[in-house]
Amino acid sequence: MLGLLGVAALTMFFASQPALAAVSVVEPDAAGIGSAIERALSADGAGEDTPLSFSIQLLLLMSLLTLLPSIVLMMTSFLRILIVLSILRQALGLQGSPPTQVLVGLSLFLSLFIMAPTLDMVNTAAIEPYSSGALEADAAIAAAGEAFHEFMLRQTREANLMMFADIAGVGQFENAKDIPFSILLPSFVTSELETAFQIGFMIFLPFLVIDLVVASVLMSLGMMMLSPTIISLPFKLLLFVLVDGWSLLMGSLAMSFG
Template sequence: MFARSSVQRQARRPWLALLAVLLIALLCAAPAFAQAAAPVAPPVAAPAAPNVGDGLDRALNELGGGEQPLALSLQVLILMALLTVLPSLLLMMTSFTRIIIVLSILRQALGLQQTPPNQVLVGLSFFLTLFVMAPTISTLNAQAVAPYSASQIGATEAIERGGNVMHGFMIKQTRKTDIAMFSKIANTGPYANANDVPFSVLLPSFVTSELKTAFQIGFLIFLPFIVIDLVVASVLMALGMMMLSPTIISLPFKLLLFVLVDGWALTMGSLASSFAS
């Protein structure tokens, strides 16, 4: 009995194997038949969305001559160079330098080492810089950025117009003596008018003038706090408290004086008005 059942199972195995192969073939061929039977709709091209990179590519192509796009490696090199230069442009071509130096001197005059912290001072300087530079930024946008975005002018002309706007702002804040000094060093000039001063002379002259102005404002800020330090030190010496640090005693009086005169408003207002043309 067991022998017969074994023989029957061996006889059924080829049929089962054949059925399995046919089933697998049908399953594999079904998608192909369905795809052949279903009508294929033509692909619809999606409307191209405006991309920021298109304007950047156009600018790089125009700077490269406009005949053919620059190589990808060269584009990456130019972009990395621009990203490296941008912080320097922010520091050296705007009002940021004068503002951050004055606020740092103010903190030192109060006798506070880390209050306000550096992040707060940089943030205040940045937003006050945006406030001071708002008219210049608006003019820059109207004369250079907006026409270039509308494809009315090329990248070279946009850069030239933007440079003229920044040139006008910087020349108003630069002393003539500094321009004369750097033009003498560079063996250029004399210049017929302010517009003839090149950026190679204007930029170091502008930075030098900003540093000088910042230290002049810092000196005026330091004077009342020095008086408080001298008075407190003299009183402590007269009382024989030479072992007590005058800084500990004078700090509350400095803060009280600064709060009573509304020092932050005076400082910010004076810095903003110092750039008025």
């Protein structure tokens, strides 16, 4: 799976170049750049179009692993899931339980579950044909970019797309596939943040009601020195357990991506 994400990092980098070139003053030849890169990374220095050797592929993959945190955070479902889980922990009043490492790991594996169709599409349409020599590098990059483009576009709000398109001064797009990654990526991240905070607000409400009830009861009893958080915490945990909160939350987050 790390190999798929590593190749996906290379895919998104090169797939974004035509989009970036569209807003630049000088428009480089994307096909020429792809051909130059393919020749430079060719296993045979004489210029023959031979597949990359395993050692070069391994070196390239290890270099791209440094981009994995950015890819996982900004181009997958990881961001929404992690924010919602963090808000849940704060709503429960738990400072360090579950630990941050557990929340990150849970978000990562749930993201892999949600992104599995997209990663399978990238593997089938781009990685396997390129590895077998059936596709050239530029065609494989374009095929993989389409899979990520489709996923991100489904989760992006139209208002955010229009806002960043207006800022970039590109106007309307005739087709959804014409939206470049330079506009789609910030729109996707903004939409994910908005959705995550909306879900977090709905999660926070019932626990806030419990806090208000407990605080009112303690105040009416004259127990000013007793912290309402200590009293309300068991009731919050009881409510969360009774409604099978973890299963409900994980299922709702997975289904929120359609």
